[in-house]
Amino acid sequence: MKNKVVIITGGSSGIGLALAERFGQAGSKVMITGRNEESLAHAVNNLKARGISVSAFQADVSKEADNKAMAEAAIRQYGTIDILINNAGISMRALFAEVDLEVVRRVMDTNFYGVLYATRYCLPEIIKNKGSVVGISSIAGFRGLPGRTGYSASKFALNGFLEVLRTELLNTGVHVLTACPGFTASNIRMRALTKDGNAQGKSPRVEEKMMTAEECALHIYKAIVKRKRTLILTGQGRLTVWLNKWWPSLADKLVYSTMAKERPN
Numbered sequence: 001m002k003n004k005v006v007i008i009t010g011g012s013s014g015i016g017l018a019l020a021e022r023f024g025q026a027g028s029k030v031m032i033t034g035r036n037e038e039s040l041a042h043a044v045n046n047l048k049a050r051g052i053s054v055s056a057f058q059a060d061v062s063k064e065a066d067n068k069a070m071a072e073a074a075i076r077q078y079g080t081i082d083i084l085i086n087n088a089g090i091s092m093r094a095l096f097a098e099v100d101l102e103v104v105r106r107v108m109d110t111n112f113y114g115v116l117y118a119t120r121y122c123l124p125e126i127i128k129n130k131g132s133v134v135g136i137s138s139i140a141g142f143r144g145l146p147g148r149t150g151y152s153a154s155k156f157a158l159n160g161f162l163e164v165l166r167t168e169l170l171n172t173g174v175h176v177l178t179a180c181p182g183f184t185a186s187n188i189r190m191r192a193l194t195k196d197g198n199a200q201g202k203s204p205r206v207e208e209k210m211m212t213a214e215e216c217a218l219h220i221y222k223a224i225v226k227r228k229r230t231l232i233l234t235g236q237g238r239l240t241v242w243l244n245k246w247w248p249s250l251a252d253k254l255v256y257s258t259m260a261k262e263r264p265n
């Protein structure tokens with residue numbers, strides 16, 4: 001990964017930030033993006049203090065023009081793009097019967113359309129370099145989770161998109177990875193949108209018991225190095241995907257009872 005140019009969308013927090021550090025330690029030239037300028041600056045300062053070659057580009061993945069500008073900025077600065085990690089994402093937590101449909105639209109705009117836009121504008125360089133397109137999906141992209149209609153739908157859509165992209169690019173040497181973390185400690189649940197579109201502000205789960213963002217990033221890094229097609233993380237995550245495939249009616253009941261134990265908003 002030495003000297004590879006790696007763009008990580010949503011690199012100012014959680015898994016994206018840990019990925020920036022991991023690739024930076026391997027000698028990659030990293031560009032991180034995000035909407036909040038202060039968080040980006042904070043992340044860049046911390047990474048630079050650890051000797052990592054990193055730059056920031058303020059961009060909202062849900063805006064097509066921002067993604068075009070992001071790709072252009074990376075090419076201007078580094079001359080090319082080798083790896084795009086589509087990591088930026090938001091979640092939600094509300095029953096479908098109650099949720100403002102605008103919440104679902106915002107989640108789809110970020111988690112699905114954001115990946116489409118970023119990939120489209122980075123792809124020409126990635127094809128030239130036989131590089132990698134990575135989508136940070138979720139177990140929720142294989143098995144729908146109650147209270148996360150928009151989130152699960154966005155990740156199912158992402159999985160479909162990545163599968164087609166991989167197949168279309170089969171003879172180009174481009175690598176496409178669908179990376180599906182299980183529950184990972186980060187800010188995602190604090191920022192998840194409730195039924196009226198406000199941030200939840202707290203996690204309904206025990207974050208301390210989850211995989212760390214650093215461990216998750218290490219698994220994703222290794223999967224990119226080995227050019228794997230799919231990565232499914234955590235024992236619980238693998239069991240959920242397996243059970244849903246072979247015994248979906250039991251999976252319905254188990255997922256219902258597991259998610260019903262979450263703390264209320």
Ligand SMILES: NC(=O)c1ccc[n+]([C@@H]2O[C@H](COP(=O)([O-])OP(=O)(O)OC[C@H]3O[C@@H](n4cnc5c(N)ncnc54)[C@H](OP(=O)(O)O)[C@@H]3O)[C@@H](O)[C@H]2O)c1
Pocket residue numbers: 009010011012013014015016033034035036037039059060061062086087088089090110114136137138139180181182183184185186187188189191
């Ligand atoms: N943590 C988990 O349990 C888990 C499990 C499975 C999958 N994932 C996936 O992992 C990815 C990273 O999540 P995380 O857990 O690390 O969450 P996080 O700590 O909340 O970080 C999310 C990052 O995405 C950025 N972001 C959000 N909306 C954006 C937008 N519209 N444009 C650009 N950047 C945006 C955020 O910065 P700004 O807010 O400043 O834009 C932040 O840097 C997501 O795709 C998520 O779905 C997470």
